[in-house]
Each structure stands twice: as C-alpha cells, then as structure tokens.
Amino acid sequence: MNLDLNKKKLREINQLLQNVGREKNNRSFQILNPQGQHAICAGLKDDIEVSIKGHTGYYCAGMNKNASITVHGNVGTGVAENMMSGKVIIKGNASQSAGATGHGGSLIIEGDASSRCGISMKGINIIVKGSVGHMSAFMAQKGNLIILGDADADLGDSIYEAKIFVKGKVKSLGSDCIEKKMDDKNIKELNKIFKDLNISEDAKKFKRYGSARNLYNFKIDNVSSY
C-alpha cells in the first residue's frame, strides 16, 4: 500500500501503521514524499514492512517494536532512538544520535553516521557501513556498535558493558574505553551478527573496544580521568 505524505497527514499515516492488526493481510507499505518530515514511523508496534522513499527528519522509526523499516535516503537526528526490536535500514547517511538508547533490534546504516551514534545504547545492534562521528557509544550500556569504516574522537567515552567493533581507524578513545582482545568467542558472536543480517564481512578484521571498568565506582584515585 502506498502512503503519500503529500496527500495524507503524518498523524494519519503513523496511526494507520501503529494499528495494523495481525489479522490484516497487507503488511507491506511504502511511504512516498517524506520530504524530511519528523517522527515518520515513530512508535510502530507490529511486524510490518515499511519502505520510505526519500529523506526523513528527526526520530524516524523512534521506539520501534517489531517493524522492519527501510529508508531510501538520509535520516535526521535520533533515527531508531530507543528502538526495542525489529530492523531499521538506512540506505544513506544518518545524523547525530543514531540508535540512541536503543534496547534491541538492529539498525543498519549503509552510509556514515554523525556524532554520538549509539549514545546510551541498551542492547541494540548498530552496524555502520561507513564511519561514525565523535563521542559515538558515549555511556553505551549494552549491545554492539559495529563500524566498518573509521571512528572519530572519544569513541566509547564512559562506556559500560556495550561492545564496539571497528574495522577502520579510531581517532581516539574516550574515558575508560580500551581496546580489548578479539578472542574466538567475540569473533564467533560478530560473525553470527553478520550472518543474521546478511552482511558479507569477516569478524577477524575488526578490533574490539569496551570498558576498562575503572570508573564504575567512584574512586578518588581516578579523578584525573574525568
């Protein structure tokens, strides 16, 4: 079904997509003429497929559950923020805070992602096929940020238990973020993610970064790290 944002209001389209019942056969939708509008496909709940034909504004696919959403264009700030499950694919580039606080599901950005990609992520898998901006995975709690390109400054600043995998160069690491051994278990886990998402990559080419766990409990000896 085609949903044209030149002809329908965002509210109508989001409401329709948020209430596609399981009894309905039509579970595939195309959104035409998004023209950078904000909050397109925010709060979807069910396992439907949506293809957005163009660029979107802020918070596209925000808090997504179950739905598979593909954006054939670039996305603004906070794409798939706080996503719970499902899959979001961005064919272009993403602005800042992509996948912020996401709890689950997969966000795949085929281009580059700007600063703070994966900030405070809580279980989501984020795959960036290009490079990421500064402060990516800031305070990241859980999940995987996988970067096929390079990472800008202060990667993984104040990171908790999330894992970062980078194939390219890392400009610098943030507070309490260190390079960690890429052991067989990690290679196996990363390869499984690639396989599940149909991404042709070899985990052995990646370096792993995570928390040194020195700042988990405040100690005066670490004060210079802040």
Place this chain on the structure above:
Amino acid sequence: MKKDLKEFKTFPSSTIKEIQRAAKEGIYQIRGLGAKRKVPDFDDLVFLGASMSRYPLEGYREKCNTSVILGDRFAKNPIKLDIPITIAGMSFGALGANAKEALGRGASAMGTSTTTGDGGMTKEERGSSKYLVYQLLPSRYGMNPDDLRKADAIEIVVGQGAKPGGGGMLLGQKINKRVAGMRTLPEGIDQRSACRHPDWTGPDDLEIKIQELREITNWEKPIYIKVGAARPYYDTTLAVKAGADVVVLDGMQGGTAATQDVFIEHVGIPTLGALRESVDALKELNMHRKVQLIVSGGIRTGADVAKAIAMGADAVSIGSAAMMALNCNADLYRKDYEKLGTEPGYCHHCHTGKCPVGVATQDPILEKRLNPIEGGKRLKNYLSTLTLELQTLARANGKSDVRNLEPEDLAALTVEAAAMARVPLAGTDWIPGLKK
C-alpha cells in the same frame, strides 16, 4: 560555647570541621534531600485575609473547589486532579518498591498523581497509582513505548531544583539485581545518569522530540517539561515555545536521592523567586492558566500550597515532604540513625541505601519497616491536611476556588521576599525593584 571565646565569622566551627574533613578524605560530600541553608521562602509571606473590601466564605459550609485540570493545551486526555498537590518524581532505586507503592496509594486515595523517576515504571507503582506521570530523563533507564502508553502524562526532565545542570546519581550500594535489570547495568556499580538528553540539545530540538512522543502516544498524553530553577523566565518561555502542556518548576529546596553537597547548596535559586519569574513568562505569553504551572521545592504545609497558588502556580508537587509522611526522619530505629552518624530530624543519608525507616533503601530487611498500605494511609492523611489548610486560607480570602487566590492577597515580611515574590512589604505599598 564559653562567653569569652569568639568564633570566626568567616570560619565558624562547622566550616573548620568541613575543611578538615576535606583535607583528610580529598573528596566532596555526597548526600540526599535538599538544601539545608536558609533561603527566602513561603514563610516570608502572609495572607492578608478578608476585610471591608474582601468577603470571606464560611469555613465549614461554603464550598471551595480544589480540582485542577492539567494538560489541556494539546493533549486529547488531560488529567483532572481532585487536589492541586501532586507527588514529585522519585525513582525506584532511590526509593524502595514499598515506598513507591505507598506514594501511589496515598496519592490515588486523594485523587492526585504520582510520578516515576530515573529508573523506569514498576508494576507496583502503575498498579497503585490512579494517575501516573512517566518521566523521560536523559538516562532513559527503563524507557519503553509500552510504559509510555500506560502513563497518564509524560514529564520530560530537563533538570531538577536540587541540581540544575546535574545528572542523577545512584551509588552502587543501592543497585540490587532488580534495579540493575531495569536500568540495563551491572549490579553494584555507581550509576551516574547523564545530565543532558541523548537525542536533543535545545528548545528547537525539544519541540520535535515532543512531536515524536505525541505521535507515539496518539496525542493523548499531556506533556510536562520539568526544569530546575536556574533561569525560570527563559526556561518557561522556551518550554511553552517547545509545546509543553505543563511546566514543572523545581526550586533549589527540592530534594534528590544523592548529589554533591556543594551542588545542592550552591546551584539554583529559591522556589519563591523562581515561581515569580515563571509566572511572569506565562503572563507575557498570554499562556497563564493555559499552560499549567506546577511548582515544587520546599512545599511543606497547606500555607505553602496556598501561597504558591496565589503567586500564580496551578498546582504544587511534593517530594521530600511526601517521604517524611512515610516516616523519613521519624524518631524510630534510633540506633540505625546513630550508625549512620546522624539522628532523626537531621538525616540526609538516602545515598547510603541504609535508610533506617525503609523508605530510601533496597535492603529487604530495612524495606519491611515501611508497610505500603499504612504508608499510603499516612500520605493520604498528610495530603488531606494540606488540602484542608489550603481551603481554609482560600475561604479566609474570600475564594470559592483555590486558584482564585492572587498576589493581591499576599504581603511580604522581609524585603528579600517582597523583591522575589513581588508583593508589597507588609504595612507598605513598596515592592522592591518594581517601578511605579
């Protein structure tokens, strides 16, 4: 102190003690609750009462409405509260599950709302709360769209009065398995929540964030924006511009679960002055009573509630006082206070997780000291008392609705309070700083 000894005014014994503590430990003090210093407050105002030009209402006969509607600017389902006194956001984690349940029970019995906190929504809290406000905080701990839709309103927390510009802090000793699980973090680590939101950075972005939240919740839920009292005139203006249905303003006397003492005592402005600025902003925008204003930070009595409403608030919110109704700082379990190095009436050790009365703890033994049903009854009684006091004062000033109280009903007892509240110094027509 001996009569012939003269204490240093710049270095009183308490200051010397703190310098020596800092010299020994090399770190600031962390504590709970709000500012302990004296600041101008609602006690510095009085009501004038009825007179030849004001007609009083009978105290025990004539009705005085206390209900208030919050969030009717844009939301499809605004909240109608029976009393203009709400329970402020306090996290599960900072408080135990019994305390959260007791707050819900007490608030619901009085037809008012309670609020989640930095840590998500618990089943106990939702189940016991007739009206529950769900906070969207920078950490987004436990945030999910299902709970967002279960809420009766959404409160975007920009800051809080105890620490405008500071993030949350929950020390490792309070992070048990359940709290850690709700926050997606390991047990036992200090949780220093972010001080700024991860996906918006200013009022223009916030406007778009609000649009997203409304889209997710079918434009049903009132959206509150909570700010600490830093620059209330501008923050209120920007909150209205961003599309808030309700502004929540938290003055510097507001409490916290844990923060540096220096932050609590030295950042932010008193509720009294902040409220006036916020009301000024709403009036200039012609949005007073259209965007509702909830004020918090040091509200203790029905007189405080009445004075806040007279100055222009639509409702108040209580946090520390609600905890005290549940027995915070009560003269019980004295030995446990002593173990913390304090005594009833002085305790601010929420951050330790060793709350002697079972309110601010995750310790299962201590938590049993608070029965949620009995706690709920105590809170109900306290809220009932505040409401009766509020009505008493409103009737004395000739008002059949508490929101008809107005600044003209007030006089100030100090020059500072007169300047901050912009009401005349008692016995004069002088309002410092106001040009005639």
